[in-house]
Amino acid sequence: MAAMEEWAFPTRYDQDYLPDPSSPYWFPVRETMDPAERDAAVLVRLREVMEYAYSTSSFYKNKWDAVDLKPADITSWEAFEQVPVVTKAEMRQSQADHPPFGDYVCCDESEIHHIHGTSGTTGAPTAFALGRRDWEVIADNQARILWGMGVRPGDTVFVAALFSLYLGSWGAMTAAERLRCRVLPFGAGAQGMTARAVTWLARVKPAAFYATPSYALRLAEVAEKEKIDPREFGLKVMFFSGEPGASVPSVRKAIEDSFGATVIDCGTMAEMTPFMSASATKETPEGMLLWQDIVWHEVCDPETFRTVPYGSEGTPVYTHLERTSQPMIRLASNDLTRWVMEDNPCGRTYPKLPNGVYGRIDDMIHIRGENVYPTEVDNYLRQVADYGGEHQIIVRRTGSMDEMIVRAETTLPDGQREAFDRDTGSGLQSFLGVRVTFESVDANTLERAEHKSRRVVDEREHTKR
Ligand code: 8LE
CATH class of the missing domain: 3.30.300.30 (ANL, C-terminal domain)
Structure with missing residues (x-):
């Protein structure tokens, strides 16, 4: 097996690394290797992450002891698929019992670098604790994914999402910084801000733009009202997360037609940051690829939480491979999708969600x-x-x-x-x-x-x- 670039746990990426400018890949081996070889390496990693979580958090220890499961047992995919999923309700309970971060924080609390949280306005909030070293690793991973989207050092990246508890905007920002881009952390949500975004976009002409798909459509309407054609912004790539849209054909087309840019869908869940681990690429712009060496993505039967075969529909279940602060091990998303394994035009050997994530089970x-x-x-x-x-x-x-x-x-x-x-x-x-x-x-x-x-x-x- 070819050596996988910087493959280690705990993970530490070379902060000065940048790929050869002519390479479409950040990590050519990891992105294009035989998927069976990659999966074999991931299985070993999953055991390591589970050993780490078991020995550092009472949450995982209690959860797995209750079903008589030891990380050392995880020697096959059959065994891994029997690891009980983590639900959002369990995390809320854990945080109520052990405020503010719950007993699934696995690093020393002095390591915590950022606190974010669920952005919903109703119900008990959930806090996300992100370690200092994790933040660097997140930036590295997402810079790698931005590279795959065609964003390059020196490009201006306009971030038009809420800069508050929401992790989306911060994740896009830190990725762009690591990629040596110029970041314009514009934000969103304040009175009159959309009209000002139009002015700034027309003046700065950024190469890349991040927001929710609904917000891009809203921005196009406001631009029209201001008599500015959004194509004049000169955007090259627009990447979106947060809700379905960028993979909904007519929504995607409306954004492409308005802005004249490549539309890229990405995003799993805030808890799963690096949340861009499901993301399209420049040469495979439709749907989302599952970057399996960053986060392990499964598409599962929503009752049994066993994976469904490629070609079938199910609910995504996610596992961190590199987080040490609040690693999620088999987090149930409650979303719906379908996955396939086929040759991707970009040459990456990842499975794909051809229609993105198209809804939540409860919606x-x-x-x-x-x-x-x-x-x-x-x-x-x-x-x-x-x-x-x-x-x-x-x-x-x-x-x-x-x-x-x-x-x-x-x-x-x-x-x-x-x-x-x-x-x-x-x-x-x-x-x-x-x-x-x-x-x-x-x-x-x-x-x-x-x-x-x-x-x-x-x-x-x-x-x-
Ligand atoms: C279809 C991923 C992020 C930070 O943008 C986000 O929105 O995280 P958050 O607030 O934890 O919400 C996660 C939920 O948003 C997912 O479970 C899913 O229902 C939805 N979502 C996020 N990205 C997408 C999405 N739905 N396509 C997406 N690209």
């Missing part, structure tokens, strides 16, 4: 025996002429029947919407395969997301969470 709408992904509604509406750019999905129970109402904006004036309402309603209904009550509303009346979109309002009692 799927169950209506009269059918499942509807909210992203399908987005995908459909986005290619309808005269669509106003935003919509809402309301699910309610009328009598004994569930009803799905889609309320969508249109740019058509009131009085000229009859055909639009009829055709969009029936088109949506046959696309989704469920009955839909369709209503149009004036453009620019529904709320735009500054961060992640929340478009579903489920008014049914039994699904209230």
Whole structure:
């Protein structure tokens, strides 16, 4: 087996390393090696990470002792797939019992370099503790992934996401810094900031841009209002995480058409930072590759948490290979995806999520025996002429029947919407395969997301969470 570049645990990357400028790969061996050889190396690493977690955290020790599992037992993939998954509820409990970081912090607390957290406004927050050395390793890994996207030293990277508890923006920033880029940590979310972003983008003309997909579309609308064509920003690559969108065909196309840039999808979960370990590349721009030597990604049956065969749908389960602060070992995501293993145009030998991560299990709408992904509604509406750019999905129970109402904006004036309402309603209904009550509303009346979109309002009692 060819020696894998800087493959060690605990991990320490050479902070001065940069690839040969002509190389499409940061680490040519690790990225293009025989996947079976890579997997064999990962299995050894998983045992090491588990030994480390078992000996440094009561969380993992108790969890594994309860099922009589020892890290040394992990000598096969069958054995690894029986490691019980970690749920978000367990982490919340651990942090309630051992504030503020829970008993799954494996490093000395003096090592903690950054504290981030869940950005939701309801429920108990979860704190993320990131070690100083981990932060460097995260930067290195994500710089490597940015390299794969075609970002290069000296490029200006415009970060248009919240700089607060949210890890997305900080992760993009630290990666770009490690890559020797020029970072513009613009942020998002303050009053009037989107219009100012338009001005800055037009003036600075960055090469790369990071945000949530909803925010990019919002930015394009604001630019249009300011009479600026987003293509004038001259962006080369736009990379997105945080929600489905960059792999939803019509959303992706809307962003590409507005900005004239390559759209790249990436992102797992904040807990999993380096969260870009699932990411497309410049030459494999669609879907997301699973960079298996950075984080071990499995796609599993949501009941048994055994991996499903390539070609099948399941829920992602993630394991850190390099984190020493709060390593996640088989973290259950509750998301939905499908994975495949095929030849990738970029030459990387990683499995791929051809449709990205297309939804959360608990956001799927169950209506009269059918499942509807909210992203399908987005995908459909986005290619309808005269669509106003935003919509809402309301699910309610009328009598004994569930009803799905889609309320969508249109740019058509009131009085000229009859055909639009009829055709969009029936088109949506046959696309989704469920009955839909369709209503149009004036453009620019529904709320735009500054961060992640929340478009579903489920008014049914039994699904209230
Ligand atoms: C489809 C990954 C990050 C830092 O951008 C993020 O949003 O982390 P966070 O706040 O922990 O949220 C994670 C959840 O966002 C995932 O479980 C998934 O439901 C969604 N998500 C993140 N990136 C994507 C995504 N869904 N495609 C993505 N690229």
